[in-house]
Amino acid sequence: MKIKNIFKFLIIAFLTAQLGACVSNEAEQKFDQTPAERLNAREKELNDLLLSAEYGWKAVYFTDNTQLGGFTHLFKFSADGKVAMASDFDSDTSTYNSDYSIEIGSTISLVFTTKNRIHLLSDSNNFPVPGLKGRGYEGDFQFLYYGEENGEIIFKTKRSFEELRFVKATVEDWTDLELNTEMAQNVIGSEKRSLFRLLEINDGTNIHKLDFNYAPRPRFAIANSVEQGYNMSYNMGIAFTKTGIIVSPAVVVNDQELTEFIYDDSTGSFTATGTNGVSAAIKYTDKPLILTDDYTLLLPGIGNGNNAYAYIHDYTELEGANSALFLSLLNDIEEANGEPLQRAQFWFNNADGTNYVEYRFGNVSYYHYFTLKADDVNKTITFIPDAWKSGRNPKSPTITAPSFLKTLDDEFMNPQGLYFAEIPVVGYRAYTFTSTTTPFRMVAYSFQ
Known part of the structure; x- marks a missing residue:
């Protein structure tokens, strides 16, 4: 060599x-160290972290941001295995005590062992929309420990392996939690404001408007572009804060991620502001950005035979597109009549040429007949009221209109007309009847 x-x-x-x-x-x-010693060290590490925060911890938990929003939870851990917990899952923001444990398996995990607010998200019988029946809010109550970073505890959910971070809570987080639920109503909207909204995107040069729809129960919003040549959509889970909302995934505009939207009470808008003129805002508008021809499905003519669309108690009632006004009218009817309205089912183009809405209560139904008038310019349909009947046969005896149905029926028979449009739901085909003059909207199951 x-x-x-x-x-x-x-x-x-x-x-x-x-x-x-x-x-x-x-x-x-x-x-x-042996594996057991390392796990024991990690157990102590997590335990010390949980007990180290003077006012406990806060987590904004997005269980599945492809179809659900976020829920704020507050935790105050004690050395005796007790945890005080509060959440903004609903209007009850009180603090409740329960048990927790740190479990050793293949890794270390935090487990909430007795029922508390976090379990509302994991209860399979507690579902926000029909498409999640048997799955609930897809939440978890066991979280795998992955360490600490910048004062935050990093977990991953056992069910979906999604990251969840605990940040140190403040006194105000506990005292102001109820403000989150007040903000929830602002996201839903006031009965005094329009039902129609848009997401306005400013990329620093151009402004684009997208149709915006929010479903309160799953806390989820969908925005779709309506402009030719601008094909964009945003699907976002929404969590509430005392000053506005947080969205996940972020609204990305010109490579900037916008997640925090601040509420303006004077206009009812929510605005996220970036840099260099970039912004995104959820605003009200007087009419839909998209006017469809779906109303023509209700008219007599070729291809439009007998068809039916219905509100169904405990089914379509759960859909987020139902307006607060519609739901309040249902409640008024139940209080006045002593039982809930099971169905408000519209029948169009019957064999005898009639149309009517059937109001069904158990074994009793009331039928209100009407004729149709279409507005091809504004793309609306108007139901012109006719007689009330005791049966679906037009020869059935005429009856006096039930007083407890008047307010709801007046919305349907609005002389200014209704918008009728298909909406995306999970598991079935659905349309909405939406007033042109009031914040009234009803989701209807399509039997076609």
Whole structure:
């Protein structure tokens, strides 16, 4: 072997030996504890972290931001295995006590072992929309510990392996939690404001408007573009704060991620502001950005035979597109009549040429007949009221209109007309009847 090659070989051998020694020392340091000892150390680490925050911890938990929003939870842990907990899941923001434990398995996990507010998200019988029946809000009550970063505790959910961070809570987080639920009503909207909204995107140069729809029970919003040449959509889960909302995933505008929207009470708008003129705002508008021809499905003519659409108690009632006004009218009817309205079912283009809405209560139904008038310019449909009947046969006896149905029926028979449009729901085809003059909207199951 040449002397030069021998010299290179000796150098490589020397460096390899040094590297091996370093790796060996690092490995010895890393594995100077048994697996059980390492897990016990991690258990103590998590326990110390949980107890270290003077006012406990806060987590904004987005269980599945592809279809659900976020829920704020507050936790104050005690050394005796007790935890005080509050959430903005609903209007009850009181603090409740329960048990927790730190469990050792293949990793360390925090488990809320007795029922508390966090379990509302994991109860499979507690579902926000029909498409999530048997799945609930897809939440968890066991969280795998992944360490601490910048004062935050990092977990991953056991069910979906999504990251969840606990941040240190403040006194105000506890005292002001009820303000989150007040903000929830602002996201839903006041009965005095329009039902129609838009998401206005400003990329610093151009402004684009997207149709915006929010479903309160799942806390989820969908925004779709209506402009030709601008194909964009945003689906976002929404969580409430005392000053506005947080959205997940972020609304990305010109490579900027906008997540925090601030509420303006004077206009009812929510605005997120970036840099260099970038912004996104949820605003009210007087009419839908999209006017469809769906109303023509209700008219007599070729291809439009007998068809039916219905509100169904405990089914379509759960859909977020139902307006607060509609739901309040249902409540008024139940209080006045002593039982809930089971169905408000519209029948169009019957064999005898009639149309009517059937109001069904158990085994009793009331039928209000009407004729149709279409507005092809504004793309609306108007129901012109006719007689009330005791049966679905037009020869059935005429009856006096039930007084407890008057307010709801007046919304349907609005002389200014209704918008009729298909909406996306999970599990079935649905349309909405929406007033052109009041904040009234009803989701209807399509039997076609």
